[in-house]
Amino acid sequence: MIETQAKRNIRHLSPQELEAYFQEKGQPRFRAGQVYEWLWSKKARSFSEMTNLSKDLRAELEETFVLPALSVDTSQFSSDGTVKSRFRTADGHLVEGVLIPTEDRQTACVSSQIGCSLSCKFCATGYMGRKRNLDFDEIYDEVALLNQQAEVTYGKKLTNIVFMGMGEPLLNYKNVLAAIERIGAPDGLGMSPRRVTVSTAGVAKMIRQLGDDQVRFKLALSLHAANDKKRSEIMPINDSNNLKALVDALNYFYKQTSGEVTFEYILFDQFNDSLQDADELVKLFRKVPADLVNIIEYNPIDAARFSKPSEDKIRQFMDHLTANKVNARLRRSRGKDIDAACGQLANKA
Structure with missing residues (x-):
């Protein structure tokens, strides 16, 4: 044959x-x-x-x-204006991206992998497993199609891109960096890397590599717990990339790039929402040149046992951070009614 x-x-x-x-x-x-x-x-x-x-x-x-190209398989529109699109790859896989409009921004939340191998306990994508990495041109197509949606639906181009969709971007390192380069090219979308944020669950070796490569985009760490015991319980990657390793890697990244670092912290009721948890977060924040902590509302998924804290608990947590001079912002969820919010992406129509 x-x-x-x-x-x-x-x-x-x-x-x-x-x-x-x-x-x-x-x-x-x-x-x-x-x-x-x-x-x-x-x-x-x-x-x-x-x-x-x-x-x-x-x-x-x-x-x-x-000439394989991503196509829009289906789109869902939230009551708050968020648009979730399920894209189909040339080889038949499905992957999701989200357009998040606000008064002054049009943000694309994009995926870097089909599924994810990290199995974070609170994330719907983590229960899918990883099918494969997206190629750089497929990631570019995601952004281009979301930009097209922004122009058609809201009459505005994308202003920001966040790699916070399906997958771990730093486990698809070369394709993510190539996609960002193409997005910023004059014959691409011409978007400055300063308008791009890459979010990682914490791959210390690759955070250091970002520093060595002198990247110019912003970096966010999905933290969600400020001690190793709790973080390992919900994020298995912490067993091989503990907080000390991540702190060292983030400091190295900042030394090499002077790039902005943000912490992402989802609040789970009676798990990481106490004042002691807040105090641990304050101490960790002071070890890293982080400029911001995004406190995120938890969005329920069928597979997980977590729930959202009361508004009073959230306020107390935020007040403790503010009192200790931590620059913290509460990020309200968008697109929950169409399973488009943080942690909900799982190709669920």
Whole structure:
């Protein structure tokens, strides 16, 4: 049996690689520029759209390469204006992204993996397991499609991107960084990396790598407990990436980049919402050059036993942080009625 070689994804070729391909085929070098423009500036979804190429050349490209693209499978609209979209990959997987509109922002919450391998006990995605990483061009498609939704629905372009959807971004390191580079490119979306936040459950080695790579986007740590015992109970990754390792890695990241660091902390009733928990958070905050703690409302999921604290408990927790000069902000959930809020993404229509 003769094995056929898998076709390459043409969007994975650099301009130089495209030039080399066309030169090998006896085509002028400017063809590479035309094709690259179709792929990124004009966002072509098929070779047949490349109308300034001959039919024969388009057929040859079709025979040699694939041009897989994400498509919108379905969208749900929340009563608060949030839009959750389920995207379908070329190989049939489903992954979700969310458009979160406010008065002054249009934020895209994007996924980096199909599912997740970290099994955080409060997160619906963690109960799915990981199917595969998203390629950089698939992540880019997510953002481009959410930007299109923002323009159609609200008449505004995206202002911010947060990697807080499905998956652990630092376990798909190269694709996430390549996607952010493409999003910021003039022939991409032209968005400054300062408007991008990457959220991690805490992969110390890769946080250090971010520092070595001198990234310019913002970094958020999904903390959710400020002592190792509690954090390991809800986030198994803490067994191999404990708080000391994370504190050291975050300080290294800041030393290398001077980049902003934010803590994300979901409040769970009678688990991490006491004044002692708040005090532990204060002490940890002082060990890291963090500029902000986002206190997040818990959003219930079917698989987990957690619940949201009372408003009084939340207020007491926030007051303790403020009294101890911690810059803390309470983040109210958006899109809960369509399972689009923090921790709820699980391809549930």
